[in-house]
């Protein structure tokens with residue numbers, strides 16, 4: 640199975656379990672999912688239903704037990720649910736390490752670091768160490784780190800959940816601008832139904848309990864730019880909530 644022109648990642652029959660023998664626990668048991676080119680696919684589902692496990696399998700952080708993941712998984716960026724910053728490196732060096740490991744030419748590093756730190760509102764904190772930052776600031780550094788690489792595909796695991804609502808609103812708007820400009824494809828996990836209604840072109844709701852299965856897929860055809868407070872976004876939010 641390979642991807643088609645308008646699909647950047649195709650997951651087929653994905654299986655993943657944790658533990659052994661009697662303690663074996665199936666988190667993914669034959670899951671199918673595609674990430675369409677240029678789309679923002681939002682995944683929602685109850686805590687523990689397998690969302691982060693799916694993202695970790697796609698990016699290769701977890702070995703899978705079966706099934707296929709096709710697509711250009713080398714050109715992929717990840718915002719983890721936890722920020723995973725190196726506390727002994729400055730903010731700018733945390734981003735630089737990601738640029739180096741993705742073979743971004745060194746002459747571009749300073750500009751990209753500055754640009755993406757400005758975007759997340761942390762230009763003044765470039766030489767701080769992560770332990771000097773609040774949880775929401777650390778999360779914004781991890782967002783800047785993933786965006787700075789400018790990957791074709793972004794996997795984002797609750798990236799805005801640690802932010803106050805005003806900062807989250809600003810970042811969602813900027814995020815939409817960037818991914819439109821760079822024509823990126825996104826798989827985005829959130830617990831926030833309003834955020835999904837605002838950002839997503841497609842919303843996938845998982846069943847309550849693992850193994851993860853798709854309870855409902857909702858296409859979101861509302862034209863961009865959207866107003867998060869609009870009647871249409873709020874109506875869609877209510878529809879999403881009925882399926883969670």
Ligand SMILES: Nc1ncnc2c1ncn2[C@@H]1O[C@H](COP(=O)(O)OP(=O)(O)OP(=O)(O)O)[C@@H](O)[C@H]1O
Pocket residue numbers: 657658666684685686687688689690691692693720849
């Ligand atoms: N490394 C691990 N070892 C054992 N069990 C794990 C491991 N990682 C996750 N699990 C279990 O797998 C299930 C799915 O976890 P996962 O982190 O994918 O959930 P999630 O949908 O992302 O939840 P949340 O919304 O709380 O982040 C949970 O029951 C969890 O306890």
Ligand SMILES: [Mg+2]
Pocket residue numbers: 690691692720796
């Ligand atoms: Mg999770």
